[in-house]
Every structure is written in C-alpha cells, then in structure tokens.
Amino acid sequence: MARGAVRAMLAEVALGLFRRDGFDKVTINDIAAAAGVSRSTVLRYFGTKEDAVLGALDAHGEQVADALRARPAGEDDWAALRRALDIVVDIYRQDPDAALTTTRLVLATPALHTRQWEKQHGWRPALARALAERGASPRPEITHTVRAAAALDCLNIAIAHWARSDNTLDLADLLDEAFAALSV
Known part of the structure; x- marks a missing residue:
C-alpha cells in the first residue's frame, strides 16, 4: 500500500475511534490495534493523536x-x-x-x-x-x-x-x- 493510502487509512480509523469513544479516551495503541498495525507505524505517520485528525x-x-x-x-x-x-x-x-x-x-x-x-x-x-x-x-x-x-x-x-x-x-x-x- 502506498504511503498516502496508509496515512489516509490510519486517519480514517482514528477518526472512527474518536467519534465512537471520544478523543481523550483513544490512545495511539488503540488506533494501531484497530488498524492492524504497530504503534510505531502509527507514529511514523502521525506524531500525535491530534495530527491524525489535523495532519x-x-x-x-x-x-x-x-x-x-x-x-x-x-x-x-x-x-x-x-x-x-x-x-x-x-x-x-x-x-x-x-x-x-x-x-x-x-x-x-x-x-x-x-x-x-x-x-x-x-x-x-x-x-x-x-x-x-x-x-x-x-x-x-x-x-x-x-x-x-x-x-x-x-x-x-x-x-x-x-x-x-x-x-x-x-x-x-x-x-x-x-x-x-x-x-x-
């Protein structure tokens, strides 16, 4: 999967979790688990949870x-x-x-x-x-x-x-x- 597609997929997963559970309750680990990737993969694309929304x-x-x-x-x-x-x-x-x-x-x-x-x-x-x-x-x-x-x-x-x-x-x-x- 191309870098842009991975970034878009991770952002979409993060937004779904934020909408469902609330921004403050979701962790980087939660995003990684929901996306089926490692924590380090999420952090490679987004340095913070905020950046997953606002990148x-x-x-x-x-x-x-x-x-x-x-x-x-x-x-x-x-x-x-x-x-x-x-x-x-x-x-x-x-x-x-x-x-x-x-x-x-x-x-x-x-x-x-x-x-x-x-x-x-x-x-x-x-x-x-x-x-x-x-x-x-x-x-x-x-x-x-x-x-x-x-x-x-x-x-x-x-x-x-x-x-x-x-x-x-x-x-x-x-x-x-x-x-x-x-x-x-």
Whole structure:
C-alpha cells in the first residue's frame, strides 16, 4: 500500500475511534490495534493523536499561499486573500459530511482546537510572504502578517458558523460575510 493510502487509512480509523469513544479516551495503541498495525507505524505517520485528525492542514497552508501568489496582480490584497481561501472551501465541499464531523470534533475537543490554531498560526508567515511577493504595493511586513491573521480568523469564524448551521449555510457565503465585516 502506498504511503498516502496508509496515512489516509490510519486517519480514517482514528477518526472512527474518536467519534465512537471520544478523543481523550483513544490512545495511539488503540488506533494501531484497530488498524492492524504497530504503534510505531502509527507514529511514523502521525506524531500525535491530534495530527491524525489535523495532519492534512499542514499542506493546506502552502496551497492557500500558492493560490494567493496566483491571484491577479491588480487585485487588492484583501480580495486576493478571500479568493485564495477558496482552496479550503473546496476541500470542505468535496466531502461535507466528513468535514462537518471533523469540524465538530475539533470544536468540541480543546486539544484539537489548540493544535488546529497552532497549525494555522504556522500558515501566517507563508501567507504574509505571498502577499509581499504579489508586490501590488510595498507595505510593511506587519501589514501582511495582520492581514493574513485576520483572513485566517475570518475562515475559522465562517467554519464555526457553518458547523453550527449543520451545513445548511454555504461556507463560501459565510466567508464572504466575514471578510465583508472587516472591510467596512
């Protein structure tokens, strides 16, 4: 089995256990036993239980930064950030049921919520660099960092509202609304 397939299988097993038994009650050993692999195999793919749920977030930050760099040069930074975050919206749209289940798990589990924040905090430098590289207008580094942080907060607020709506509200519309709240 290819590395990506093993990682996906382990993540799926872990999520199933977390949903059934609760995040805090499941151990790495439980995940290994349920997946029919050794503890060291699980740890080779995920350093922590949190990473079994949130491991995909690592790649999303660079994907959003790449999308930001690809936005039209004449587009203002705020609009470019909003459109670049469509990468995340599209991920949620691919499998909304799984996204909703995972989002609820993250929001209900302090350790996961904290780890998600840490991972997204790691996106800020990449987004700030991407804004600077767009070069629409020279701005101080702090401006790019603040805009990146605000965009990520808008994303998280939109996702939380989307989850509370039970996927009855459109995530892209909620993200537009969050961005609009800061552009007034």
